[in-house]
Amino acid sequence: MSRAKTAPPQHSRRPAADLPPRDRILAAARELFYARGIRAVSVDEIAAAADTNKMTLYRHFESKDRLVAEYLRLLADEADAFWEQVGRAHPRDARKQLETWLQHLCEGMADPANRGCAFANAAVEIPEKDHPAREVIERHKISQRDHIARLCRNAGFSGPEKLADEIFLLLEGARVNMQSMGREGPCHRMPELFRMLLNSKAPD
Amino acid sequence: MSRAKTAPPQHSRRPAADLPPRDRILAAARELFYARGIRAVSVDEIAAAADTNKMTLYRHFESKDRLVAEYLRLLADEADAFWEQVGRAHPRDARKQLETWLQHLCEGMADPANRGCAFANAAVEIPEKDHPAREVIERHKISQRDHIARLCRNAGFSGPEKLADEIFLLLEGARVNMQSMGREGPCHRMPELFRMLLNSKAPD
DNA sequence: TTGACATGTTACTGACCAGTAAGTACCTAT
DNA sequence: ATAGGTACTTACTGGTCAGTAACATGTCAA
Numbered sequence: 084m085s086r087a088k089t090a091p092p093q094h095s096r097r098p099a100a101d102l103p104p105r106d107r108i109l110a111a112a113r114e115l116f117y118a119r120g121i122r123a124v125s126v127d128e129i130a131a132a133a134d135t136n137k138m139t140l141y142r143h144f145e146s147k148d149r150l151v152a153e154y155l156r157l158l159a160d161e162a163d164a165f166w167e168q169v170g171r172a173h174p175r176d177a178r179k180q181l182e183t184w185l186q187h188l189c190e191g192m193a194d195p196a197n198r199g200c201a202f203a204n205a206a207v208e209i210p211e212k213d214h215p216a217r218e219v220i221e222r223h224k225i226s227q228r229d230h231i232a233r234l235c236r237n238a239g240f241s242g243p244e245k246l247a248d249e250i251f252l253l254l255e256g257a258r259v260n261m262q263s264m265g266r267e268g269p270c271h272r273m274p275e276l277f278r279m280l281l282n283s284k285a286p287d
Numbered sequence: 288m289s290r291a292k293t294a295p296p297q298h299s300r301r302p303a304a305d306l307p308p309r310d311r312i313l314a315a316a317r318e319l320f321y322a323r324g325i326r327a328v329s330v331d332e333i334a335a336a337a338d339t340n341k342m343t344l345y346r347h348f349e350s351k352d353r354l355v356a357e358y359l360r361l362l363a364d365e366a367d368a369f370w371e372q373v374g375r376a377h378p379r380d381a382r383k384q385l386e387t388w389l390q391h392l393c394e395g396m397a398d399p400a401n402r403g404c405a406f407a408n409a410a411v412e413i414p415e416k417d418h419p420a421r422e423v424i425e426r427h428k429i430s431q432r433d434h435i436a437r438l439c440r441n442a443g444f445s446g447p448e449k450l451a452d453e454i455f456l457l458l459e460g461a462r463v464n465m466q467s468m469g470r471e472g473p474c475h476r477m478p479e480l481f482r483m484l485l486n487s488k489a490p491d
Numbered sequence: 492t493t494g495a496c497a498t499g500t501t502a503c504t505g506a507c508c509a510g511t512a513a514g515t516a517c518c519t520a521t
Numbered sequence: 522a523t524a525g526g527t528a529c530t531t532a533c534t535g536g537t538c539a540g541t542a543a544c545a546t547g548t549c550a551a
Contacts, residue, residue, distance in 0.1 A: 104528070120412055122326040125508065137510080139528060147509065198414060206467035207411045208324055210402060224467045248473035249480055253453075255473075256460025263410035263428045269452035269459075276453055308498070329538065341540080343498060351539065 105143045107133040112154045117201050121151055121208050152215040158201050159223040166230060177238035185277050192261060199258035239286035246284050309347045311337040316358045321405050325355055325412050356419040362405050363427040370434060381442035389481050396465060403462035443490035450488050
C-alpha cells in the first residue's frame with residue numbers, strides 16, 4: 084500500500100502550545116483522522132502532531148479505538164452546540180433554523196479541505212459493530228435526524244417525518260458524492276434541491 | 288487498533304478451485320475489500336482466501352494499490368453489463384429501465400452483507416488523488432450519472448439533468464446512510480421517494 | 492526428453508503498527 | 522523542602538505490513 088505519508092506538510096500549524104496535552108491530542112487527531120482517514124493515521128503521528136509523545140497519549144486515552152470514539156464525540160458536541168446557537172438566533176422560526184443549517188453546511192463544503200461527514204466516513208471505515216466509535220456515530224446520526232424532523236414539524240411542513248428523511252438522504256448523498264465526483268458534481272445542486280423541497284411542503 | 292481480524296469465518300466458501308489464480312484473487316479481493324474495507328485487508332489475507340500465496344498475487348498485480356484499482360474496475364464492468372442487460376430487456380422504455388435499476392438496488396440493500404456503494408466507500412478510504420483507484424472511481428461515477436441523465440432525457444422527464452442529479456444524490460445518500468443508521472433508518476424510504484420524484488417529473 | 496512457463500513454498504527485508512516499561516524533568520501545593 | 526502528580530524521553534515488545542529473492546514443483550507442448 085502506498086504508505087499515505089504524503090502529508091508531513093509542516094505548514095499545518097501546531098495546536099496552540101498552551102493547551103493541555105489532552106486537548107492538543109484531540110485537536111491533532113481531529114485534523115488527521117478527518118483529512119486522511121482513521122485507519123491511515125497512526126497514534127505516533129497524532130502524538131507528534133500534538134507536540135507530545137505516545138506515552139502521554141496513552142495516559143489520556145486507553146486505546147486508539149477509544150481515541151477515535153472521543154474524536155467523534157467532540158464533533159458531535161460541536162454539532163449540538165451549533166444547533167443550540169441557531170435555536171437562540173432564530174427562536175420560534177424553525178424554517179429559518181433549517182435554512183441556517185443548510186447555509187452552514189454549504190459553507191463547509193466550499194472549504195477545499197472538506198471531506199464530507201466525519202461520521203458517515205467513520206461508519207464506512209469501521210464496519211465492526213462492537214467498535215466504541217459505532218455507538219457515537221449511531222447516536223449522533225439519530226439525534227441529527229430527529230432534530231431535523233422536530234424542526235420540520237414545528238415549521239408546519241406537511242409530512243414532516245418523510246420530509247426529514249428526504250432532507251437527510253439528500254444531504255448525506257451530497258456530502259459523500261462530493262468525495263468521488265468533486266464539488267462541481269451533482270452535489271452542487273444541493274442548496275437548490277433543499278429549498279425546492281422545503282417550498283413544496285411549506286404550510287399555507 | 289483492535290485488529291479487525293474478527294473474520295476468519297471459514298464458512299465463506301473458497302472460490303471455485305478450477306478458476307485461474309488471477310480470477311480467484313480478484314474474487315477474494317472483491318469479497319474482503321467490500322466487506323471489511325480496503326485498508327483493513329492485507330494482501331496476505333487475500334492470497335490465503337484465494338487459495339494461493341502472496342508471490343502469485345504479485346505476479347498478477349504489481350502492487351496492492353493496483354489490485355484495488357482492478358477490484359473496482361471489475362465492479363464497474365459488471366455495472367455496465369447490468370445496464371446493457373436492462374437496456375435489452377426494456378428497449379425504448381427508459382422509465383422502465385430506471386425502475387428496474389431501482390429494483391436491483393433495493394434488492395442489493397436487502398442483503399445483510401450490503402455495505403453500500405463500493406466506489407463511494409473506496410473514495411472515503413482513499414483521499415489521495417494520485418491513487419490508481421481514483422481514476423476508476425471517478426470515471427465510473429460520471430458514467431453512471433450520465434447514463435441516468437440520458438435515460439431521464441429519453442423518458443421525456445422535465446429537467447432531466449437536474450432530475451438525474453437529484454436521483455443520484457438520493458441514492459448515494461441512502462447507501463451511505465444505511466451504514467450508520469441501518470436498513471430501517473431513513474434509507475428505507477428510498478423507493479418511495481424515487482418513485483415520487485419520477486412521477487412529479489413525468490411527461491404528459 | 493527436454494524445455495518453457497505458470498504456480499507454489501519458504502524465508503526474508505525493512506518499515507510500520509499498537510501498546511508498554513522504566514526512569515527523568517517539571518510544576519505546584521503544602 | 523518536599524512530596525505528588527503530570528508530562529517528557531528513550532527504548533522496547535511482539536506483531537503486521539507490503540514487497541522480494543531463491544528455489545521447488547507441476548504441466549504441457551515440441
